[in-house]
Amino acid sequence: QINGERLWDSLMEMAKIGATEKGGCRRLALTDLDKQGRELYIKWAKEAGCSVTVDEIGNIFCVRPGTAMSLPPVGTGSHLDTQPSGGKFDGVFGVLSGLEVVRSLNDHGIETKHPIEISVWTNEEGSRFAPAMMGSGVVSGRFALQEILDKVDVDGLRLGDELERIGFAGDVPAGNRQYHAFFETHIEQGPYLEAEEKQIGVVTGGQGQRWFNAVIKGQESHAGTTPMHLRTDALLASTQLIQKVEAIAKAHKPGCGTVGFVQVTPNSRNTIPGEVSMSIDLRHPIDEELTQMDAELKAFVKELCEERGVEIDLDPFWYYEPIAFDENCISAVRGATQDLGYSHMDIIAGAGHDACYVSDFAPTSMIFTPCLNGISHNEIESTTPEECEAGCSVLLNAMVRMAEG
C-alpha cells in the first residue's frame, strides 16, 4: 500500500547530504549539512501538503490535517542527524517513513479522523552535543531548555548559537505536545532480527542508560627521563578504567559498556600524559542491574585513584531508566505486522530513541527492521528496499488504525 521505491529514492536522495567516501553519512547535529537535510525534508513535506512548524529547540513538526482537527494527532518521527561516521538509515528511515505514510495517504485519497504528524527531533545522536535525544527530551520535560541551549561541543561552540546559525531556533514553545499515539520506525541497529530471520521487531521497551564524563589527572613529565616508578600517567590509569567498563558489562549480561570518546592532554609523544578526558556509556534493560553497574564503576574509580595516584572526576551527567512502551501501541504494531503477513518477534531497543522520551507523555511504541550484520554507527550500515518497505507498511497500517480510533 506504500510506495517502497519512492521511500528508497528519498532515502538515497537524503543520503547525498553529507555522503562519505565509504558510502555512509556524516551529518552532525546543527551543522550546515544538518541544515541542508532539514531543508530538503521540509520541502518534501510541504509538497505533500503538510503545514510546518519549528520549536525552540529546533524540532520540526509537519502536520497532515485530519477530519477532526481538534483531536490530537497520531504521530511518527525520528531524526536526521548522524554519527561522525554514520550510515544512511539510522534515524532518516523513521523520518522518511513518516513522509511516505503521508504521501501514500495522499495517493489513495485517504482521510483520517486524527491528524497525522511527522516530527524531526533535534540531535538524537548525542555525538556532537551530549546527551542524546535532546529535542524529544526537552519536549518531554526531561531536560530544561536553557540547559540544553547552553551545551557546548568539543570545540566550545554553543548549541543555542548553532541552532540560530542554521536558522532552526523556532518560535513554538518546546513542550506541551499531545499525541493520540506515537510510533517510531527505525533500523534495529543490532543483530537479533537477522539472527532470528524476522522481518519486523515489535519493540516493547528500551534499555536504561547511564552516561558519564570522566577526567583523569596525573602529572605531565618527560618520557625519556622520568623513571617508570616515579610516573603518574593519566593514560595508563585510563586504560584500566576502559577495561573495567568492559568487564562490568560482561559481568552483567546482556548489559553494554563502552568508551567511545578519549582525549589525551597534551597528546605529545614524548610527554607522559597529564590528563585524559573520556566518555563512559553503561546500558542494561533491567534497572537494578544498571544501578549495580554504576556502583561497581564508582567503586573502581576510587580504587584506581589510590593505585595510580591519579585524581578522577566522574560526572554521571545522564541517566534514564528502562522504558516500557504502551500496550495498545505495541498491540497495534503486532496486529499490523500479522495482518501484513510479516514474520516478527518482540524486541527491546538497545539504543536510545526519541520514542523513549515521547513515551513519557503519549502512548508510544516502535517498529524495528533488520540491518546487515546488525551493524550501525558505521558507514557500512546497510538494509534493503524490501526491509524498508515492510517497516513503513507496518507503520502506515498501525497509524491508520489509531487515527481512526
Add this chain to the structure above:
Amino acid sequence: QINGERLWDSLMEMAKIGATEKGGCRRLALTDLDKQGRELYIKWAKEAGCSVTVDEIGNIFCVRPGTAMSLPPVGTGSHLDTQPSGGKFDGVFGVLSGLEVVRSLNDHGIETKHPIEISVWTNEEGSRFAPAMMGSGVVSGRFALQEILDKVDVDGLRLGDELERIGFAGDVPAGNRQYHAFFETHIEQGPYLEAEEKQIGVVTGGQGQRWFNAVIKGQESHAGTTPMHLRTDALLASTQLIQKVEAIAKAHKPGCGTVGFVQVTPNSRNTIPGEVSMSIDLRHPIDEELTQMDAELKAFVKELCEERGVEIDLDPFWYYEPIAFDENCISAVRGATQDLGYSHMDIIAGAGHDACYVSDFAPTSMIFTPCLNGISHNEIESTTPEECEAGCSVLLNAMVRMAEG
C-alpha cells in the same frame, strides 16, 4: 666570570613568547611563536657581534670570530622549540647559555683562537613533527633533507611549507659542518642530580631510542546494540598495548616506555571505536636491552591481533642506538666543573639531544644542571638563576679551554 643575572633575564624574556597560564611555554616548532623566538634570539646574537646564517632545514648558526678564522669553531647550542605544554628552560637554556658565553667573552675582551659558534637546531622536540632532533639529524646525515621537509603534522601541514612560511628556509646547504668541539648545556629533565645533590651532571652519553606509530583497526559499531562478545573495539585493544609498553619498560630497568599520543576514530561516545592511532616510545641505555624491548613489543602486537581480532600496523619509524660522548670533551667538562668547585656526577642523558647527533661528526659532550623535582615537559618545569649560572660557567670554561687548544 659569566653574568648570571643577564642570562636569567634573557631566559625570562624569551619565555614571554608563548607563555602559558601555568607559567610554562608553548612554542611549537615552526609556528608563528617559534618564528618570534628565533627573531628575538637573532637580534640578541647580532647585538653581540655575531654573524648569522640559516641552513635549508632552518638551523641558525651565529659565529663570533676567532683569531684564526680558518680553524673550525668550538660550538654550542640547543633548541628554541618547546612541547605543547612545555617549560621555560628545556632547550632555551642551552641556546642562551651560548649567547651568554659570547656576551661574557665580549665583556672581558677575550679573543679565542677558534671561532665560537652558537647553533639553534630546528624541531628538537619531535612533538609537532616526529621524529625529534630533526635539524641536527639532517646535518649529521641521519635524515635525508627531502624526507624531513615532507613530514606533516597532525593537521596535515608540511614541515617544508611551514619553514618557508615563517621565513626560515635558509640557503646554506644543510650538512658538512665541522666543529673542533661541541658542548650542549641542558637541564637534566630527570631526578638524579637533585637526588644526589649535585650541581653539575657530566654527561657521558645518551640512551638509545625506538619510536613507533601504531594504528589499530577494529570495527565501528553501535554502543548500545552491539553485544559485548560481538565487538571488535580498537580502543580496548589499544589499552592492552599501552599497558604492555609499561610492562616491557618495567621489566628492563632502567628502560622507559611511553605512549604519549592517542587519537580515537570516530571519537563519538556511542560508537565503538573503529580505529586508534598511537605513538610508542621505548628507551634504554644498553642497545641489547632496547633490541629485546623492541622484540617483545612486536611479539605482543601479533598476540593482540589474534586475541582481539584487530589489525595492527606497527611502524618503527625511528631508532638510534645509545650514544657515547667524546672522552676529551667529557674531560673538558669534568675539568671545568672541578676548577670552578661545583659538585658533580657522571650521568647518561635520558632525553634525546641535538648533541647526540652532533657527536656523529664532531667531538661532543653535554653539561646538565638540576631541575625542580626532576620534572620537564611540563609547564611547571623549574630551575634557579644559580643553577643556570653554574651550568653556563662550566660551558664558558670548557669552550675557552677547547678554543685555545
